Amino acid sequence: MLSELQKRKLTKLFSMYDANCDGVLVYKDFENMVKKLADLRRWSSRSSKYLILNETFMKRWKTLQKDADTSRNKEISIEEWLYYYEEILGDEKKYNEQVNALIQLVFDAFDKDGDGKISQEEWGELLGAYNISPVYAPLVFPKLDANGDGFLTKEELVQLIYDFYYSDDSEHPANSMFGPY
Helix, strand or coil: CCCHHHHHHHHHHHHHHCCCCCCEECHHHHHHHHHHHHHHHCCCCCCHHHHHHHHHHHHHHHHHHHHHCCCCCCCEEHHHHHHHHHHHHCCHHHHHHHHHHHHHHHHHHHCCCCCCEEEHHHHHHHHHHCCCCHHHHHHHHHHHCCCCCCEEEHHHHHHHHHHHHHCCCCCCHHHHCCCCC
16 A cells, blocks of 8 residues: 555655646656757657657657546546555566666666766756756755765666655655656
């Protein structure tokens, strides 16, 4: 069962995809996210990076539609989203399948210079792409960067995302990674 903190964080995550704030996720929301990310990196719709990005997001949408859209209306409501994540977070294998592939993709999209690290500036771009004001980047990034080297590695990000989903400590740095909720 999801805790109240997890429900708040997952509601924030839902809103990050629901760019038009209509209270449901649809195919178009995922299509728009692909376009935003590709535009940010100036990837043409025929580039291999764009095609991989599109394939991953569309696969994510199809999985959500299949597993979360219990009403079969081609929309994911917040209630369906929360129920879906209750199932995902209760099964580590499902979590790894669903979340880690997306982390890899997002990391690659935002590691602009390809150095294997995400800087505070790149984190701000990620927030902006996900409909969160980039002004939060300088507020949250230093907390996320536990070793103080100015970057997040893929391994650090994987752990932070895991902590975001599972931590019930409201003071844990990972719980503020996407700004207030």
